[in-house]
Amino acid sequence: MSVASELIRGNTETIILAQLMKRDGYGYMVNKAILNMTGGRFELKEATLYTAFRRLEDAGCIVSYWGDETTGARRRYYSITDLGKESYRLRKKEWETAEAVIDKLLSEGEGETI
Amino acid sequence: MSVASELIRGNTETIILAQLMKRDGYGYMVNKAILNMTGGRFELKEATLYTAFRRLEDAGCIVSYWGDETTGARRRYYSITDLGKESYRLRKKEWETAEAVIDKLLSEGEGETI
DNA sequence: CGAAATACCTTGACAGGCGAGGTATCACGA
DNA sequence: TCGTGATACCTCGCCTGTCAAGGTATTTCG
Numbered sequence: 001m002s003v004a005s006e007l008i009r010g011n012t013e014t015i016i017l018a019q020l021m022k023r024d025g026y027g028y029m030v031n032k033a034i035l036n037m038t039g040g041r042f043e044l045k046e047a048t049l050y051t052a053f054r055r056l057e058d059a060g061c062i063v064s065y066w067g068d069e070t071t072g073a074r075r076r077y078y079s080i081t082d083l084g085k086e087s088y089r090l091r092k093k094e095w096e097t098a099e100a101v102i103d104k105l106l107s108e109g110e111g112e113t114i
Numbered sequence: 115m116s117v118a119s120e121l122i123r124g125n126t127e128t129i130i131l132a133q134l135m136k137r138d139g140y141g142y143m144v145n146k147a148i149l150n151m152t153g154g155r156f157e158l159k160e161a162t163l164y165t166a167f168r169r170l171e172d173a174g175c176i177v178s179y180w181g182d183e184t185t186g187a188r189r190r191y192y193s194i195t196d197l198g199k200e201s202y203r204l205r206k207k208e209w210e211t212a213e214a215v216i217d218k219l220l221s222e223g224e225g226e227t228i
Numbered sequence: 229c230g231a232a233a234t235a236c237c238t239t240g241a242c243a244g245g246c247g248a249g250g251t252a253t254c255a256c257g258a
Numbered sequence: 259t260c261g262t263g264a265t266a267c268c269t270c271g272c273c274t275g276t277c278a279a280g281g282t283a284t285t286t287c288g
Binding site: 034 | 216
Binding site: 160188 | 244245246247248251253
């Protein structure tokens, strides 16, 4: 089953930060990494991806710099800041809380089992 | 920790359907049930609640009828339809898929442990 | 030479959540 | 009796994140 994007909403920035926790990356690469990690089940739309990068940079969670590629298309690399790392940990906790709450609320829909 | 509403987005209808899987209910009651089940951590905003009921009814997932209260405020009761039950199961599966994907993507942000 | 992949970006529309406002009833205490 | 809080419903308009659609430029490969 593919992933309903309504349900991902609010997690895109956290997902991007998670990628950047490992190493610096550029947009296209980050998205391909996400695609690979999910076995092709999920990929951010480009417009979503780049607007999320923009928001994260405006918020001081990441900084960007142009790569020094002498060949191929230019790449804008992003690096996570200390603020971004802090923000990532907070967002992750928020996700875990929300996840638990939703799981709990949806687990009640099963009356006809047993 | 309270729940970031951005992360609930897209799940409100499913949460409401889960409540109605158990028994018919009216708006205010459904919301209080949610509040109780989450130990006060989460509650739908009224505007969100009622617009969600409206969408669900328009989609044929629920039907409504006025209660026969002779005293107190009038209550609009909602009952889940077969289509609604079907929809609930699908939405729940979608949630589980999204949950697994996000968990996977966020689990990668932990390099510095160990 | 043309197509596909890489790589970036912006605009405008859309949908869901919600603040703020409204209505009406009832219970309770000052 | 008069206000306050709880119950119970509803709507309007704004905000925010997503995304379709469009654009640019380079390189590789047939």
